[in-house]
Amino acid sequence: MLAETLKRFMSHACWLAASLAILFIQPALAQDKPYFVTYSHDLEEPGNLEIETKTALARPEGGNRYGATAMELEYGTRAWWTTELYLDGQATGDDSTVFTGWRLENRIRPLMRDHAVNPVFYVEYENTSGADKTILEVVGHDGQADLAGPNGELRKEHQHEAELKLILSSNVRDWNISENFITEKNLGHDPWEFGYAVGATRPLRSAASGRECAFCAEKFIAGAEAYGGLGDTFALTMRDTSHYIAPLIGWQLPKGARLSFSPGFGLTSTSLARVYRVGLAFEFEQVGHWFHGAAGRNSSQGGAE
Amino acid sequence: MRRRSFASLFILLTATFALAASSSRWQHVPAKDHARTNPLAGDSAAIAAGANVYGEHCQQCHKADAMGDGHKRPALRSERIRTASDGDIEWFLRQGDLAHGMPSWSSLPEAQRWQLVAYLRSIQ
Numbered sequence: 001m002l003a004e005t006l007k008r009f010m011s012h013a014c015w016l017a018a019s020l021a022i023l024f025i026q027p028a029l030a031q032d033k034p035y036f037v038t039y040s041h042d043l044e045e046p047g048n049l050e051i052e053t054k055t056a057l058a059r060p061e062g063g064n065r066y067g068a069t070a071m072e073l074e075y076g077t078r079a080w081w082t083t084e085l086y087l088d089g090q091a092t093g094d095d096s097t098v099f100t101g102w103r104l105e106n107r108i109r110p111l112m113r114d115h116a117v118n119p120v121f122y123v124e125y126e127n128t129s130g131a132d133k134t135i136l137e138v139v140g141h142d143g144q145a146d147l148a149g150p151n152g153e154l155r156k157e158h159q160h161e162a163e164l165k166l167i168l169s170s171n172v173r174d175w176n177i178s179e180n181f182i183t184e185k186n187l188g189h190d191p192w193e194f195g196y197a198v199g200a201t202r203p204l205r206s207a208a209s210g211r212e213c214a215f216c217a218e219k220f221i222a223g224a225e226a227y228g229g230l231g232d233t234f235a236l237t238m239r240d241t242s243h244y245i246a247p248l249i250g251w252q253l254p255k256g257a258r259l260s261f262s263p264g265f266g267l268t269s270t271s272l273a274r275v276y277r278v279g280l281a282f283e284f285e286q287v288g289h290w291f292h293g294a295a296g297r298n299s300s301q302g303g304a305e
Numbered sequence: 306m307r308r309r310s311f312a313s314l315f316i317l318l319t320a321t322f323a324l325a326a327s328s329s330r331w332q333h334v335p336a337k338d339h340a341r342t343n344p345l346a347g348d349s350a351a352i353a354a355g356a357n358v359y360g361e362h363c364q365q366c367h368k369a370d371a372m373g374d375g376h377k378r379p380a381l382r383s384e385r386i387r388t389a390s391d392g393d394i395e396w397f398l399r400q401g402d403l404a405h406g407m408p409s410w411s412s413l414p415e416a417q418r419w420q421l422v423a424y425l426r427s428i429q
Binding site: 033040042043045046048078079080109112113114171173174176203206207208209210211212218285286 | 350351353354355357358365366399400401402403404405406407408409411412414415416417420
């Protein structure tokens with residue numbers, strides 16, 4: 001049953017990603033980090049569009065196995081501003097496959113130069129249901145019990161949330177070291193919740209090869225991230241909070257594709273014991289030019305009239 | 306007579322601003338960075354690798370022939386690049402110019418930035 005629902009959900013997500021990929025012609029390559037929860041100060045190149053699926057596979061205690069996917073559409077609005085739309089869904093074994101909502105986020109670099117520590121402001125609006133299991137962040141007293149209920153019950157909870165992050169990130173030699181401070185507020189009634197994410201990555205080889213290759217060491221980036229909740233304004237305590245540590249590996253594939261994998265391990269009894277994450281991304285270059293071109297053509301047509 | 310004076314003044318001011326703009330890019334480079342030399346300068350393997358890095362990250366804006374689009378994406382076969390030191394170019398790659406659309410490439414390993422500098426030198 002799980003295999004069937006998961007297969008159906010994944011096939012829909014992959015078909016959508018592939019269909020969008022076919023629409024575009026020129027793929028681009030990016031030196032993106034394989035983080036799943038942590039953000040670095042890398043933004044999308046202006047005019048580029050990245051389509052990525054981030055899938056989390058886990059089994060909460062007392063619940064059924066599930067696979068939850070967030071499809072991310074990330075666009076470089078400016079060199080200092082990236083905007084993203086997420087579409088979330090999940091399939092739970094012996095239960096159902098559901099669409100769980102959407103998120104809109106913006107990341108802005110306030111400083112125009114590279115510094116030892118680079119701040120990025122992150123602002124997100126989430127409109128999801130309680131059945132969302134993508135675990136793109138852990139805040140407050142989030143725990144595996146939140147993921148164990150039947151979808152029919154979980155969907156009744158409406159998460160109408162604002163999320164703010166302060167991203168601090170440094171490139172030291174060939175390492176990237178990033179720290180995120182997270183605060184989230186359900187705009188309905190809940191308290192402010194806090195969380196963190198930290199990570200470090202490095203390419204397996206610094207220098208590029210003189211020939212084009214898919215399996216060269218510089219195409220692989222490895223590292224680790226840790227993330228968890230820090231309580232909320234009602235109970236600012238580490239008690240009953242979830243924390244995870246997760247090794248990461250990313251592989252820059254030819255034709256603008258990127259594959260990443262991360263097994264995460266829960267560090268407290270509130271955490272999931274294990275969560276496996278898989279990411280698949282395609283980046284398309286200078287998509288913005290299509291619209292600029294269309295606007296230019298329209299305006300010139302308007303002028304001719 | 307008066308019109309000719311205005312035209313001369315306009316040309317003089319335009320030339321002054323153009324000269325200032327072409328040299329100002331490197332005036333911000335710290336002396337320490339300006340003085341750095343490319344450890345891979347002239348290395349043919351580094352140039353070939355730099356060409357790959359260029360194809361992956363720079364070509365989409367600056368075009369395969371590095372001549373840009375003649376508008377916002379400047380040509381990289383230019384006097385500005387020829388007159389810059391290796392350190393100037395590496396510094397600029399690392400910093401970018403976010404306000405004018407050039408991303409920071411500090412996320413690239415330093416070795417790849419030097420490979421890119423070697424490639425850019427080879428195509429001048």
